[in-house]
Amino acid sequence: MAEQAADSPVRRRRGRPRKGESDARERILAAATEEFGENGYDGTTTRSIAARAGVDPASLHHHFGTKADLFAASIDAPLRPDIAVPEILAGPREHTGERIIAYILGVWESPTVRPKALVILRTGLGNKHAAPLMATFLRRELLERVAASLNLPDAGLRADLVASQVAGMIIARYVLQLPEIAAAPVDELVTRVGATVQRYLFDPA
Amino acid sequence: MAEQAADSPVRRRRGRPRKGESDARERILAAATEEFGENGYDGTTTRSIAARAGVDPASLHHHFGTKADLFAASIDAPLRPDIAVPEILAGPREHTGERIIAYILGVWESPTVRPKALVILRTGLGNKHAAPLMATFLRRELLERVAASLNLPDAGLRADLVASQVAGMIIARYVLQLPEIAAAPVDELVTRVGATVQRYLFDPA
Structure with a gap:
């Protein structure tokens, strides 16, 4: 994650991600859905989602920002x-x-x-x-x-x-x-x- | 709780309770709503509800039966x-x-x-x-x-x-x-x- 986009992670996710990034995003979103489902909103942390997705917490924050952003993104994903x-x-x-x-x-x-x-x-x-x-x-x-x-x-x-x-x-x-x-x-x-x-x-x- | 009604606790609650019983019922229902709200359905036990209501667990079971019965009764109560x-x-x-x-x-x-x-x-x-x-x-x-x-x-x-x-x-x-x-x-x-x-x-x- 050497590069840093000028726009925020939240705005950034609205565009079509590039190939390698897209895999990490999808793994993170799938992990988020599982964590929210098992532990509820309060019992889920961005750290636990990153661990389940097998990505660095910094990578998660780069893609999605906060837990609230990630929940919002996980609503978007299927729709x-x-x-x-x-x-x-x-x-x-x-x-x-x-x-x-x-x-x-x-x-x-x-x-x-x-x-x-x-x-x-x-x-x-x-x-x-x-x-x-x-x-x-x-x-x-x-x-x-x-x-x-x-x-x-x-x-x-x-x-x-x-x-x-x-x-x-x-x-x-x-x-x-x-x-x-x-x-x-x-x-x-x-x-x-x-x-x-x-x-x-x-x-x- | 010496007396035992012939019909089940669940059917029994549909009738109008007598005065002393009605206080215990209301305390139990209020405690159930609070416990479900704070700890969710899975995190709530009939024992924790009885403790919060200040009644004996046996009294709770006499009035409402199981946790599922109690949740059903707490839906009924406001409506x-x-x-x-x-x-x-x-x-x-x-x-x-x-x-x-x-x-x-x-x-x-x-x-x-x-x-x-x-x-x-x-x-x-x-x-x-x-x-x-x-x-x-x-x-x-x-x-x-x-x-x-x-x-x-x-x-x-x-x-x-x-x-x-x-x-x-x-x-x-x-x-x-x-x-x-x-x-x-x-x-x-x-x-x-x-x-x-x-x-x-x-x-x-």
């Missing part, structure tokens, strides 16, 4: 909303709600992504200190972009209502595993929940 | 859905969605109830073992009653969709505290989210 959200918002307006739900379910239905995403969600909701990080992530990556695309006086509340239904669907299906919503085909949820999201976005107040 | 849900479902059908949201927000807006309810919600969502208990509670107290009142082939999925929006609203407003939904007046949420619940319940599929 890459910086790529998806602009695409979703650019499509035909009358199906925006359905595209949002189809995208979210597409991510969560992936058997490689879901276990990691579940750990992050449990950590983010179960802990007083992690919840604001998850809220900041949602606001920055999803809600502000959705609201900006709406051009309505109550765009902020509309975006928050969308987030409430998306979060609730994920929790009901994957965390609480309520039987009927857990067993429902993806297409059925895209139609029914997508209609709710569509109304929150565009219906007259 | 008393056994009283509220039948009333909500009995009112005029065209405002059922609004009544559900008004009731839930009425409970959560109470400054004495909210801190306890938050602890229970964090514990229930943040822990692998507590989540099924919370799901069972929701199913037994809310979803099955709502579904039974609908008399539709997809009543179970409709009830789960209602639960997803209710859970998501609570999380967005009180756990993540997304700014616009956290600042919204209760009446505004009753109208907007109530309309979603109403559609999940009664709209043609």
Whole structure:
């Protein structure tokens, strides 16, 4: 880690990393998800994550900064909303709600992504200190972009209502595993929940 | 604790307790909420709860049975859905969605109830073992009653969709505290989210 980028580690991670660096980043993110899952937010240290990833603590700090930055990055990793959200918002307006739900379910239905995403969600909701990080992530990556695309006086509340239904669907299906919503085909949820999201976005107040 | 009721502790707690018993029950429930909040579900024992409540462990088991029973009872305590849900479902059908949201927000807006309810919600969502208990509670107290009142082939999925929006609203407003939904007046949420619940319940599929 001889080189030092001029911009901060947090901003830096938004760009596409080079090859060798990308391996270390991925190992660190995987280790972070495991540590947060096993020991919770409070019981995890950047040192324990670095040890599990087999990297130097200095390398971890170079890539991710603080524990809070690392938790925020581990939320980002399975979703890459910086790529998806602009695409979703650019499509035909009358199906925006359905595209949002189809995208979210597409991510969560992936058997490689879901276990990691579940750990992050449990950590983010179960802990007083992690919840604001998850809220900041949602606001920055999803809600502000959705609201900006709406051009309505109550765009902020509309975006928050969308987030409430998306979060609730994920929790009901994957965390609480309520039987009927857990067993429902993806297409059925895209139609029914997508209609709710569509109304929150565009219906007259 | 000389007397032993014929029915189990778990069934027994559904009735109205007598005066002296009611104090012990309330102390135990308050202690349980504090212990779950401080130490999480895994870090809490019935022994630690009994010690904090100043009661004999045998008394705790008499009232509540196991740790899982006690967690389930601590979910019940702030809500008393056994009283509220039948009333909500009995009112005029065209405002059922609004009544559900008004009731839930009425409970959560109470400054004495909210801190306890938050602890229970964090514990229930943040822990692998507590989540099924919370799901069972929701199913037994809310979803099955709502579904039974609908008399539709997809009543179970409709009830789960209602639960997803209710859970998501609570999380967005009180756990993540997304700014616009956290600042919204209760009446505004009753109208907007109530309309979603109403559609999940009664709209043609």
